[in-house]
Amino acid sequence: MKNRIVVGAHYGLKDWLAQRITAVVMATYTIMILAAVMGGATRSQEAWRSFMSHGFIRFVTFIFIISLCYHAWVGIRDIWMDYVKPTGVRLSLHVLTLLALIGYAGWAIQIIWRL
Numbered sequence: 001m002k003n004r005i006v007v008g009a010h011y012g013l014k015d016w017l018a019q020r021i022t023a024v025v026m027a028t029y030t031i032m033i034l035a036a037v038m039g040g041a042t043r044s045q046e047a048w049r050s051f052m053s054h055g056f057i058r059f060v061t062f063i064f065i066i067s068l069c070y071h072a073w074v075g076i077r078d079i080w081m082d083y084v085k086p087t088g089v090r091l092s093l094h095v096l097t098l099l100a101l102i103g104y105a106g107w108a109i110q111i112i113w114r115l
Contacts, residue, residue: 015078018070019071019074021067022074025063025064025067026071029063029067032060036051058112062112065108069101069105073097077094077097080093080094
């Protein structure tokens with residue numbers, strides 16, 4: 001029997017699927033925002049505020065932010081796992097990356113719901 005040691009960022013189907021799903025969510029949101037911009041939602045600050053104040057737009061923006069942060073987490077985590085060999089440094093980078101992404105998400109959500 002051969003012992004298999006799994007190292008690196010090979011987490012399989014779950015992460016592959018998460019990357020694809022979050023990419024589709026972000027692409028859909030981008031197309032929706034581009035359509036709104038082309039439709040005149042940004043012609044003035046009042047128009048933009050009115051557009052962003054709708055509950056549905058806030059909800060899909062929230063989903064976009066969560067998708068973006070999760071997508072970034074999976075990608076950056078895989079980079080740290082593949083290229084940073086010292087365990088202590090890699091763990092520190094994981095923690096710093098995770099804290100930064102949580103902070104970014106919290107800040108973005110605060111901005112969205114403040115409008």
